[in-house]
Amino acid sequence: MELLGSKTVQEVLIQGEQVPEKYIHKVEDGGVPVPDASAAQLMDVPVIDLALLAASSISADELEKLRSALATWGCFQVINHGMSPEFLDEFREITKQFFALPVEDKKKYLRQVNDIQGYGNDMVFSEQQTLDWSDRLYLSVYPQDNRKLNLWPENPKSFRQTLDQYTMDLQVVTKTVLKAMARSLDLEDNCFSDLYGGEQGKMDIRFNFYPPCPRPDLVLGVKPHADGTLITLLLQDKEVEGLQFLKGDKWFRAPIVPDALLINVGDQVEILSNGIFKSPVHKVVTNSDKERISVAAFCIPESDKEIEPFERLVNESRPRLYKKVKNYVGIYFEYYQQGRRPMEAAKM
Ligand SMILES: O=C(O)CCC(=O)C(=O)O
Numbered sequence: 349m350e351l352l353g354s355k356t357v358q359e360v361l362i363q364g365e366q367v368p369e370k371y372i373h374k375v376e377d378g379g380v381p382v383p384d385a386s387a388a389q390l391m392d393v394p395v396i397d398l399a400l401l402a403a404s405s406i407s408a409d410e411l412e413k414l415r416s417a418l419a420t421w422g423c424f425q426v427i428n429h430g431m432s433p434e435f436l437d438e439f440r441e442i443t444k445q446f447f448a449l450p451v452e453d454k455k456k457y458l459r460q461v462n463d464i465q466g467y468g469n470d471m472v473f474s475e476q477q478t479l480d481w482s483d484r485l486y487l488s489v490y491p492q493d494n495r496k497l498n499l500w501p502e503n504p505k506s507f508r509q510t511l512d513q514y515t516m517d518l519q520v521v522t523k524t525v526l527k528a529m530a531r532s533l534d535l536e537d538n539c540f541s542d543l544y545g546g547e548q549g550k551m552d553i554r555f556n557f558y559p560p561c562p563r564p565d566l567v568l569g570v571k572p573h574a575d576g577t578l579i580t581l582l583l584q585d586k587e588v589e590g591l592q593f594l595k596g597d598k599w600f601r602a603p604i605v606p607d608a609l610l611i612n613v614g615d616q617v618e619i620l621s622n623g624i625f626k627s628p629v630h631k632v633v634t635n636s637d638k639e640r641i642s643v644a645a646f647c648i649p650e651s652d653k654e655i656e657p658f659e660r661l662v663n664e665s666r667p668r669l670y671k672k673v674k675n676y677v678g679i680y681f682e683y684y685q686q687g688r689r690p691m692e693a694a695k696m
Pocket residue numbers: 554556570575582584590591630632641642643644
């Protein structure tokens with residue numbers, strides 16, 4: 349159960365408070381709570397041309413690039429995805445315009461306690477939870493029955509239509525990526541996409557807004573987590589960095605490739621691939637003078653689908669690492685509430 353909601357970050361800032369205690373990360377052993385972002389290296393994650401992954405003209409080199417990126421980083425950037433740079437700019441623009449509305453106007457779309465959809469802050473499950481320095485708008489878009497249109501902004505005027513177009517385009521990208529992932533593992537083309545569901549696999553969208561933060565050394569935009577999805581497609585801010593990925597015990601900065609989408613696999617693909625593809629732990633740092641936006645699209649299997657390692661990927665040299673799970677997103681929140689890594693629930 350969620351505790352009563354707290355304020356949005358924007359409201360905290362309007363009230364001119366010091367950064368409230370609840371947002372502050374502490375390190376008991378006296379280390380640095382949030383290491384200086386500029387000290388982190390850029391990741392060398394490949395940029396993949398989606399046209400070269402489409403079934404009709406698939407390139408073996410591109411496929412190998414994909415497999416190797418997902419086995420090392422768990423993510424890659426993709427260009428030639430069918431959306432024009434102008435359209436991506438328009439989509440970023442409606443995101444900025446929505447968050448720039450006065451608090452009162454946005455509150456029409458306020459998330460209710462215990463519902464994930466709507467505008468507001470991170471869901472709060474325990475008194476101990478350190479809060480993220482981000483405001484969100486979370487909307488389910490597919491299947492269409494999941495849409496709560498009363499929570500879809502009417503201002504800016506083009507918001508709904510632009511979101512609709514963006515998510516239709518993403519469904520096409522998702523299908524191509526899921527097929528290519530299967531091929532890169534020598535599996536049957538549709539093995540991932542069958543779990544995702546027919547024409548309209550489940551997709552949720554989270555618009556993230558990170559206001560400038562007076563204490564980037566103590567506060568995170570999003571605390572370290574891995575996504576509970578099959579895959580996540582992220583549109584990053586065009587100018588402001590913030591996202592970092594963990595590899596080994598080091599954090600790396602995700603580079604901005606303005607017209608690319610950054611795609612990462614989530615826990616469910618790590619399970620299905622028997623650990624060959626890594627669901628990367630990532631976080632978002634804040635900065636003191638620039639706001640940042642991003643938009644994450646979460647692709648999630650239907651909740652009645654059983655998720656377990658594909659048999660072809662289990663053998664003597666690679667024993668089965670994960671149990672069968674169902675409704676993983678439900679498990680995800682239960683573990684998250686207790687401050688545990690949800691993947692623990694799936695390990696053998
Ligand atoms: O803002 C970002 O770059 C990433 C956000 C994220 O990790 C998420 O929404 O799950």
